[in-house]
Amino acid sequence: MNPLPATGARKAALAFIFITVLIDVLAFGVIIPVLPHLVQQFVGGDTSTAAYWTGAFAFSFSLVQFFSAPIQGALSDRYGRRPVILVSCLGLGLDFIFMALAPNLAWLFVGRIISAATSASFTTANAYIADVTAPEARAKSFGMIGAAFGLGFIVGPLLGGVLGDIDHRLPFWFSACLALLNFGYGLFVLPESLPKEKRAPVFDWQHARPMGGVNMLRQYPQIWGLVAVVFVANFAHYVYPSTFVLFADASYGWKEKQAGYVLSVVGVLSVIVNVLLVGRLVKAFGERRAVMFGLACGTLGFLVYGLAGSGWMFMLGLPISALWAIAAPATQALITRQVPADAQGRIQGALSSLVSLAGIFAPAVFAGAFGFFIGPHAPVRLPGIAFLIAAVMLAFAAFVAWRYTDAAHLPPKPGPAPATR
Numbered sequence: 218m219n220p221l222p223a224t225g226a227r228k229a230a231l232a233f234i235f236i237t238v239l240i241d242v243l244a245f246g247v248i249i250p251v252l253p254h255l256v257q258q259f260v261g262g263d264t265s266t267a268a269y270w271t272g273a274f275a276f277s278f279s280l281v282q283f284f285s286a287p288i289q290g291a292l293s294d295r296y297g298r299r300p301v302i303l304v305s306c307l308g309l310g311l312d313f314i315f316m317a318l319a320p321n322l323a324w325l326f327v328g329r330i331i332s333a334a335t336s337a338s339f340t341t342a343n344a345y346i347a348d349v350t351a352p353e354a355r356a357k358s359f360g361m362i363g364a365a366f367g368l369g370f371i372v373g374p375l376l377g378g379v380l381g382d383i384d385h386r387l388p389f390w391f392s393a394c395l396a397l398l399n400f401g402y403g404l405f406v407l408p409e410s411l412p413k414e415k416r417a418p419v420f421d422w423q424h425a426r427p428m429g430g431v432n433m434l435r436q437y438p439q440i441w442g443l444v445a446v447v448f449v450a451n452f453a454h455y456v457y458p459s460t461f462v463l464f465a466d467a468s469y470g471w472k473e474k475q476a477g478y479v480l481s482v483v484g485v486l487s488v489i490v491n492v493l494l495v496g497r498l499v500k501a502f503g504e505r506r507a508v509m510f511g512l513a514c515g516t517l518g519f520l521v522y523g524l525a526g527s528g529w530m531f532m533l534g535l536p537i538s539a540l541w542a543i544a545a546p547a548t549q550a551l552i553t554r555q556v557p558a559d560a561q562g563r564i565q566g567a568l569s570s571l572v573s574l575a576g577i578f579a580p581a582v583f584a585g586a587f588g589f590f591i592g593p594h595a596p597v598r599l600p601g602i603a604f605l606i607a608a609v610m611l612a613f614a615a616f617v618a619w620r621y622t623d624a625a626h627l628p629p630k631p632g633p634a635p636a637t638r
Contacts, residue, residue: 231358233407234345237302239365240399244309244392246373246484248316250477251381251388253462258385259322265592268463270322272584274329275459279576281333286340286569294417298345299409306403308335310396317389340569343549348410352554359546360495364488371484378477440552442621444571447548449614450512451572453519453607455579460587460603467591468600469528479532486539495546504547505622511544512615516608523604541611544618551622582606 256274257267293301309332316328342362350358380387465471465479499507518538525531556564583603590599 231346231349231361233403234342235361235365237306237399237403237407238342238362239369240395240402241306241309242366242369243373243376244313244395244399246370246480247377247380247388247392247395248313249374249458249480250378250462250473251385254381254473255325255385256322257463259325264463264467265588268460268584268588268591271463272459272580272588274326275455275580275584276577277326278329278333279455279573279580281330281573282569283573283577285334286573287567289340290344290564290567290569291417293341293344293411297409297411297416298341298348299403299407301341302345302407303400303403305335305341306396306400308332310393310400313389313393313396317386317393343553343568344564345410347553347556348415352550355546355550355553357496357499357546359549360491360499360542362546364491366484366487366491368484368488370487371481374477374480374484376477378474381473381477440555442617443548443552444568445617445621446508446512446544446614447552447568448571448575449610449617450515450544450548452575452579453515453610453614455576456519456583456603456607459580459583464587464600464603468525469531471528479535482532482535483539486536487542490539490542491546494540495543498543499547499550504551505618507547508544508551508618508622509615511541511547512611512618514538515541515544516611516615519604519608519611523601523608525601548618 252274253267253271256270257264260266260270289301289305312328312331312335315331316325319325319328343359346355346358346362376391377388380391461480462476465476469475471479498510502510514537518534518541521534521537522531525534552564552568583606586606587600587603589595590597590602
């Protein structure tokens with residue numbers, strides 16, 4: 218760990234990174250309710266075709282991130298977290314303007330590719346937290362970043378639904394303003410978390426390559442069970458960007474506004490869980506049990522989504538699946554506790570590469586299954602098939618967590634931190 222000089226400084230740094238992530242999530246959240254419908258508009262209004270193209274967008278986004286995330290992680294280890302975050306925010310702002318002006322599907326596609334290459338702040342934020350917090354406090358700090366995601370998804374989709382109801386391009390302009398505001402914010406107030414003496418001595422080209430970063434994980438065999446959990450759980454999570462908006466329309470007739478409202482409820486529940494429950498439950502359960510409990514809740518929630526025959530039944534699954542948020546910070550805490558300070562950025566880059574690798578295949582699975590099961594050749598109409606597939610995957614992740622995170626696979630938890638921290 219690389220603590221800042223004083224507790225107050227560490228808290229201020231965490232507040233800065235919280236705001237940075239929040240604004241970025243807002244920028245992405247605003248376009249969630251409108252992007253699939255904009256794609257649908259470009260393909261002539263056919264929902265099944267739009268589902269396949271939305272999957273192609275998500276596939277390409279993750280493919281680009283698979284190559285770019287380890288480069289960004291290695292850059293942050295060599296040159297610091299701050300410049301990587303700033304370049305990311307500036308690039309996103311300019312790219313949202315590009316997408317707002319896109320005249321057709323092809324140019325919109327190019328815009329998504331650019332946004333994938335520049336969206337580094339989430340990966341670097343995790344390394345930033347590892348820099349400034351003690352190992353035993355990281356689960357709570359990662360939970361606060363989860364709260365930033367939740368808060369962003371309260372306001373973002375709600376605004377996106379309202380703005381998109383006026384004009385499908387308006388949310389992109391709004392997101393551009395948010396991302397550029399984030400750049401300005403970070404330029405003046407975001408401190409660097411990794412001092413020069415703690416940085417990697419050279420830029421690590423070996424680990425900056427996509428599989429090079431993943432291969433780096435071989436140096437830490439004790440975390441491979443956790444790495445598998447990260448991969449499978451994130452694969453399942455791609456069911457949301459791949460299918461939710463079109464699923465909600467096909468199943469319940471929810472348009473931009475309604476989808477935005479539901480996503481806002483998801484955000485409210487996520488904030489509640491991350492702010493009020495993560496720290497308490499991880500402390501009460503321990504990190505290992507917290508991972509398994511969160512994954513079990515996600516499994517049950519996805520089953521409810523997949524089988525819900527009406528909108529109100531779907532809503533019953535929201536508070537259950539919200540508890541899934543407990544698993545991610547507990548998993549991150551277990552991983553970062555076993556990785557040295559000068560490798561945190563590369564480890565986070567490697568994990569992001571795995572997430573992107575999951576995202577390369579997940580849209581094809583989820584959007585393809587959804588498109589087929591609402592299409593004319595489906596043996597039975599089952600719009601919720603993608604959520605049922607995701608539920609099976611989370612159940613498998615829970616089994617892996619149970620099997621590979623016991624005392625035989627992970628080192629003992631360190632003792633209490635010194636009183637000066």
